[in-house]
Structure formats: C-alpha cells, structure tokens
Amino acid sequence: MGEELGASEVEMLSAFVTGFETACRVGYGLGEAVTARGWHGTGVFGRLGAAAAAAALLKLDTEATLHALGAAATQTSGLTASFGTMAKPFHAGKAAMDGVLAGQLAAGGFHATVDLLEPAGGLERAVLQDGSVHIKPADFSGWEILNNSFKPYAACHLTHPAVDAGRQIGKSGFDPTGVRAVRAHVGELAKQITGGKSGAPESALEGKFDLKFCVALALHGHNLSAADFREPLRHDAGVFETARKVTVEAKPDLTFTSARLEVELDNGRIVTADIPVAKGHPGNPMTWNDMRDKFKGLVESRLGKRSNSLFEQLREFGNGKALAAIRAVSRAA
Amino acid sequence: MGEELGASEVEMLSAFVTGFETACRVGYGLGEAVTARGWHGTGVFGRLGAAAAAAALLKLDTEATLHALGAAATQTSGLTASFGTMAKPFHAGKAAMDGVLAGQLAAGGFHATVDLLEPAGGLERAVLQDGSVHIKPADFSGWEILNNSFKPYAACHLTHPAVDAGRQIGKSGFDPTGVRAVRAHVGELAKQITGGKSGAPESALEGKFDLKFCVALALHGHNLSAADFREPLRHDAGVFETARKVTVEAKPDLTFTSARLEVELDNGRIVTADIPVAKGHPGNPMTWNDMRDKFKGLVESRLGKRSNSLFEQLREFGNGKALAAIRAVSRAA
Incomplete structure (x- = not known):
C-alpha cells in the first residue's frame, strides 16, 4: 500500500x-x-x-x-x-x-x-x-x-517457554532415548490451546500447535526452525516416541512466558529446567544475530547468499535506500 | 462469480x-x-x-x-x-x-x-x-x-411489525396531529436494537433503526419505501413531533414478527392495532405485486420504464434468457 x-x-x-x-x-x-x-x-x-x-x-x-x-x-x-x-x-x-x-x-x-x-x-x-x-x-x-516479543521458533508462541526448557535439557550430551517420562508444566492458555494434542501430528501445521511434539523436538536437539516444520512432516521415530511420553499440566504460577520441565530418565534420575521468561520476550530478547539466524532459516533456501544483504537492508529500512535494494533482491529471486 | x-x-x-x-x-x-x-x-x-x-x-x-x-x-x-x-x-x-x-x-x-x-x-x-x-x-x-421473509419496508426488519400496526392505524382518514401518546409493544430484540433510539435521527441510516421514527412515519401515512430514507433525511416536522410521543416497551408474548400499538388521541380516544405476523413473513407473505412495487421504488428513479421489464426478466431467471436481458438493461442504464 x-x-x-x-x-x-x-x-x-x-x-x-x-x-x-x-x-x-x-x-x-x-x-x-x-x-x-x-x-x-x-x-x-x-x-x-x-x-x-x-x-x-x-x-x-x-x-x-x-x-x-x-x-x-x-x-x-x-x-x-x-x-x-x-x-x-x-x-x-x-x-x-x-x-x-x-x-x-x-x-x-x-x-x-x-x-x-x-x-x-x-x-x-x-x-x-x-x-x-x-x-x-x-x-x-x-x-x-x-x-514486542519475537518468536525464535516456527511453532505456536504458547509452546515457546516449554521448548526453551526442552532445549536447555536437550543440549549436547543429553541422550533422549533414555527418557522415561516428561512432565511439562505450563500456563493455563498454553495447556488449553496446545497441551491437549496427541503428540503425533499428521502435518507440520498440526505439529506447530502440539506442545508434546514441540518439547520432544527440543529434547532431541532440534532448534525448531522452519526446517523442522516442512510439509510433509518427517522426523525420526524417536521424536514421536519421546512426544508420547510427555504429559502437560497447567500451573497457576505460570504464564504466557514461563514453563517448567521435569524429565525422568530410565535410571531414575530427574532433570529439570525452569524458564521464567522465554527467549524472545522482553527481559530475554532475541539479539540481532538470533534474528539473522531465523531470517536465514526462512529465506536462504530461496535467496541463497543474498539472504545476508537483504537482512542488512531490512535492518536499515527508513534510510531511503532500503526499498530499492529490497525490490532488486525480490526481482532477482 | x-x-x-x-x-x-x-x-x-x-x-x-x-x-x-x-x-x-x-x-x-x-x-x-x-x-x-x-x-x-x-x-x-x-x-x-x-x-x-x-x-x-x-x-x-x-x-x-x-x-x-x-x-x-x-x-x-x-x-x-x-x-x-x-x-x-x-x-x-x-x-x-x-x-x-x-x-x-x-x-x-x-x-x-x-x-x-x-x-x-x-x-x-x-x-x-x-x-x-x-x-x-x-x-x-x-x-x-x-x-423466507421479505422486507416490504426500507427499515430494519425488527421495526416491521410496529410499522404494520402504524400503517393500519395511519391509513386514510387518520389525523396524526391529534395524537397525544403512542405506546409500541414489541419483542425483546426489537426493543433492544431499535427501541432505545431518540426518535430524532440525524441521518436516513439512523432512521432505519429508530423504531419511534419508523412508527411515526407509518402513522403519517408513509409507506416506508426507499424514498422515505433518502439522504439527507427530510420529513415534515410533524413526523418528528409524533416520534417524540412514542414509547417502546418489550412484551414477553411478542416476537420478531409481532407488535401491538396503542395510540392515545387528544380527545382521550384510544386506537389500537395488533399485528400477529408482520407483512413479508410466512403466514403473511408479500405478493408479486408487492415485490414489484418495492422493486420499482428502488430502481425506477434510475431505470424509468425499463423497471417493469427488468422485474419480469428477474422473475423468469433460470429460463436461460434472463441473464442476457438483464445485462442489456444494465448496459443501457
């Protein structure tokens, strides 16, 4: 316009x-x-x-x-x-x-x-x-x-705190095959909108709104970028197996931005993560580098090496030269 | 389409x-x-x-x-x-x-x-x-x-039963200048949506949703066709004076299609009208002639004598020749 x-x-x-x-x-x-x-x-x-x-x-x-x-x-x-x-x-x-x-x-x-x-x-x-x-x-x-909040993950915003918790636990060295049970404690709305799904989504779109599935992806070391939600949805059987072990409970002290995760391992050990403010919200903002990573995850398959220069132009929008540069990149695409 | x-x-x-x-x-x-x-x-x-x-x-x-x-x-x-x-x-x-x-x-x-x-x-x-x-x-x-119900009047459907009552009372011979008070009894929804207006609409659009104003028009012998609701809204001061005398009350036995009107005259006489089913609803349908009158009221200022032939073509829609005829009339307009 x-x-x-x-x-x-x-x-x-x-x-x-x-x-x-x-x-x-x-x-x-x-x-x-x-x-x-x-x-x-x-x-x-x-x-x-x-x-x-x-x-x-x-x-x-x-x-x-x-x-x-x-x-x-x-x-x-x-x-x-x-x-x-x-x-x-x-x-x-x-x-x-x-x-x-x-x-x-x-x-x-x-x-x-x-x-x-x-x-x-x-x-x-x-x-x-x-x-x-x-x-x-x-x-x-x-x-x-x-x-403003930005979404680091290509899933429903309500899943983000639990995904942060899952990623904290699922970082390098964690073995998701040794998981016996996963208890996700989330805010009421996250439970209502995303907590009652099956954990076995049939499409990527369903997966974005399935807290169990998203937590499982995080525990398996995924970064929940757009690449994790391409149609048709294909992931290791292990992800779906972990998703089946997730139970979701609403807790009155948790909100839109917070979640807790308890992962019970086969050896009886319990690993927990507590996210008071999920990544991307004020108080825990995404950096420009986080933004660039998300942007590239979305456009790189199409724009290749031009992704970086387009990101820089968008960042400078308002200087009077960005629009022409953006148009040039779009035309070339 | x-x-x-x-x-x-x-x-x-x-x-x-x-x-x-x-x-x-x-x-x-x-x-x-x-x-x-x-x-x-x-x-x-x-x-x-x-x-x-x-x-x-x-x-x-x-x-x-x-x-x-x-x-x-x-x-x-x-x-x-x-x-x-x-x-x-x-x-x-x-x-x-x-x-x-x-x-x-x-x-x-x-x-x-x-x-x-x-x-x-x-x-x-x-x-x-x-x-x-x-x-x-x-x-x-x-x-x-x-x-299906059709609307004989160019006003909100909820006003129709009370307008019917007003027209019954306001037919030839009635003198609206001798009115002391008008009590309109209507269904709950008619009261809620159209009953609480001022009776002194500033635009024709407002007038269509003002039960007091619509009843006053009817008592003054108007047929509430499109011509009564042209912008800018201009009517005799008497219509607005009568509208000021109208009070609206919801009655539990009245519905979307029914209304009662009590008109108290300066001489103390009370004239009433009881409309169980307003004109245009099943049980009291508009005839093809009523339809033609409404149609002409809407298009005649623009189409003149072609209004009648267009109406006949629309009535025969489905015979395979109507669309071409309608297009011809539209092009000529």
Whole structure:
C-alpha cells in the first residue's frame, strides 16, 4: 500500500508504528482473554492496527480515521479453533487486507460506528461476552513496540517457554532415548490451546500447535526452525516416541512466558529446567544475530547468499535506500 | 462469480439455493441469539451461505467444500453495534466477498478446520459464549427458502411489525396531529436494537433503526419505501413531533414478527392495532405485486420504464434468457 501511494520509507515505518501502537493500546492485556473465548488476537486487534496504518498512509483526518477503525472493528474475525490449519496464518493476512480496505473505504467517505473500540463498546460486548474483562481506556505513555516479543521458533508462541526448557535439557550430551517420562508444566492458555494434542501430528501445521511434539523436538536437539516444520512432516521415530511420553499440566504460577520441565530418565534420575521468561520476550530478547539466524532459516533456501544483504537492508529500512535494494533482491529471486 | 465461471442460469439458481439452505441449516433458530450477543446474523450465517454457493459454482468436491465452509467460518464478522451506519449493509456485501474468497481458496487447496460449524464447535463457542444455545444438528428435510421473509419496508426488519400496526392505524382518514401518546409493544430484540433510539435521527441510516421514527412515519401515512430514507433525511416536522410521543416497551408474548400499538388521541380516544405476523413473513407473505412495487421504488428513479421489464426478466431467471436481458438493461442504464 505504501508503494502504491508513493510513500517514503519513513512514512511507511511511521505507519507501521502507528498500527502497532494502536493494536496494542486497544488490546492491552486482552490477548489471553480473547484467545480463551475463541478469538485470535491477531484477527481482533491486528485488524485495527492494519486500519490505523492504512489511515496513516492515506493521511486521513481524525474523523475519517475513526471511521476506518470502525470499519475494521466490524470486520473482526479469526477463530482459535482454526489453529493448526492454513487458516491461522491466513488470519494475519486477512486482517491486513481488511484493514487496508477499511482505510480505503473511510478515504472514500464510508461511515462506520465510531465508538466500537470504547470500553464496553460494541467490539468488547461481542468478543468478551461475559463482561468480566474490559478494553481499557487508552494509555498513550511510552512505546509498546519496544516491548514486542519475537518468536525464535516456527511453532505456536504458547509452546515457546516449554521448548526453551526442552532445549536447555536437550543440549549436547543429553541422550533422549533414555527418557522415561516428561512432565511439562505450563500456563493455563498454553495447556488449553496446545497441551491437549496427541503428540503425533499428521502435518507440520498440526505439529506447530502440539506442545508434546514441540518439547520432544527440543529434547532431541532440534532448534525448531522452519526446517523442522516442512510439509510433509518427517522426523525420526524417536521424536514421536519421546512426544508420547510427555504429559502437560497447567500451573497457576505460570504464564504466557514461563514453563517448567521435569524429565525422568530410565535410571531414575530427574532433570529439570525452569524458564521464567522465554527467549524472545522482553527481559530475554532475541539479539540481532538470533534474528539473522531465523531470517536465514526462512529465506536462504530461496535467496541463497543474498539472504545476508537483504537482512542488512531490512535492518536499515527508513534510510531511503532500503526499498530499492529490497525490490532488486525480490526481482532477482 | 457465476458469470465469470460461465455458469448457466440454472447453475446460478442452484448455487443460490445451496447457499441459502446452508446458511439456514447452520443458523436455524439462532438469529436472535447471535444478534443479542452483538453479532449480525448476516455476517455469521450469510458468509457460510456465500461459501456454499461459491463451492457449488466451483463444483468443489465434498472435502474441498468442507474447507471452504471452514475458511468462511473463520472469517465470521459483523457487529450489531454497526447498525444504523453504512457498515450494516457492508456486512452483507463483505460476507459475500469473503464467501467467494473462501470458495476460491478451497479450490486452490486451502485447508481449514472442518468441524467449526458442528454443535459446540469453534464457531459456536466464539459467538455464543455462554453455551446456553447451540447450533443444531442439520435437519435436511424441506426447503427453508420457501419460508423466507421479505422486507416490504426500507427499515430494519425488527421495526416491521410496529410499522404494520402504524400503517393500519395511519391509513386514510387518520389525523396524526391529534395524537397525544403512542405506546409500541414489541419483542425483546426489537426493543433492544431499535427501541432505545431518540426518535430524532440525524441521518436516513439512523432512521432505519429508530423504531419511534419508523412508527411515526407509518402513522403519517408513509409507506416506508426507499424514498422515505433518502439522504439527507427530510420529513415534515410533524413526523418528528409524533416520534417524540412514542414509547417502546418489550412484551414477553411478542416476537420478531409481532407488535401491538396503542395510540392515545387528544380527545382521550384510544386506537389500537395488533399485528400477529408482520407483512413479508410466512403466514403473511408479500405478493408479486408487492415485490414489484418495492422493486420499482428502488430502481425506477434510475431505470424509468425499463423497471417493469427488468422485474419480469428477474422473475423468469433460470429460463436461460434472463441473464442476457438483464445485462442489456444494465448496459443501457
């Protein structure tokens, strides 16, 4: 959209930050609440962020921006029951598409309800029906984008703390064939969304949402990059065997970012790992090198040696030269 | 979509009926329940109907059709809090658009969750969160399209029974300037969605959802056609004066289709009207002549004398010649 409108890199970055901050302000503290009620936070709050970003790129005035946000809110969608299928990543793309549409509609004079996002407004009533949690009045202090989490693993974010624990235990020297039982203690939402799966996913997409399978991969020394979740899903029988030994329990002191793992070995020894803050969250951030590794894991099979230079250009986005360089790499691909 | 695919008129009609029956089967008896929880039934069930129609036109097999329905279900959207703005009719168009997209995605191999529509499935859990009402196992007997309701008035369907009552009282000879008070007794949902408005709408769109205003129009002899809801909204001061005298009360014996009106005159006389089944519902259907009148009210300002012939062609849709005739009229417009 930025390219179509001839926006500068700085304008695009500014629009992105506008969208990010808007989504965070409306959704602050509500991610787990909407997820527990069957709605994907990306589809609820991401759509609003996309509309805010579109409004910024379109340079809408205050009133039109309110209509864009209203048009986006009334398109709220994305069921958590779709997790583990192609529909989950589709939620993110569709949220972006609907947000752009909302901005374009508002630019054309579309009128929506402008108080849908208010505490106790139409969005909250429909998505958080029991009225026990509420959209908070917006707090405009600080920058939420500085508190963003990144995902080091190509699996559901809720699996990350337990995967960190599994990787800590599964590092070099550990023999996963000597495992008798694995007890994963996780937060309530991680249990609800990812804990009840079989441990024997039939597709990579299912595997990303199967905590038992993800923990087993980690114990077997995998880094859970995109390469571990290619279709068709193929892994050593040992991974699936370990996954069968995993039990998942929710603990009230654990959250979205924390987990504990107890691995009982055949010789009776117990190995434990305690992850208070999973890698990628504020307090335990990914470094630029971690980012580069993830990026390369995603694009290197396609871009080869150009992966590094593309990463460097993306990192400098906003200097006015990055977009042309990115286009050149994309064309060559 | 049918034209793009080169479908015959019979195939298009068949796809339409497929979509209609699908939406009704899933949503049977749940229209008021989803509305009361903040979701527009058109956005919830209409989207599934559109996907089913698209699947029929695309001749998808059973499995792909399930994925199309899943892709549509996870796009469920449309907030009732948008009623009274452009976003409400937008819900219908967006449901159609998303349903077509769902069909096209499934045709391309997209995989969604295929049990979202089941009783207690992901859609029901997200939209009917208190678990007090459920999607019913599909009943495939009969044709729901034969039980369809049509709207004779260009206002919210929930206003129709009270408008019928107002028109019964307001027919020729009635003097609305002699009205002291108007008591509208309606169903709970009509009260909730349309009863709490001011009676003094600032736009035609607001007016369509304002029961007091709609009843006043009826008492003043208007037929509530599209012409009564043109922007900017202009009506005699008397209509707004009467609207101010209307009070709305929900009665447990009244439903979506029924209403009672008590008009108290300045001379103390009380005139009443009791509508058990509003015009347009099964049991009190619109005739073809009623349909023609509504159609002409919508298109005559644009199509003039061609309105009649277009109506006749639409009525014969399926004979294989209607589409060409409709195209000819559209081109000439």
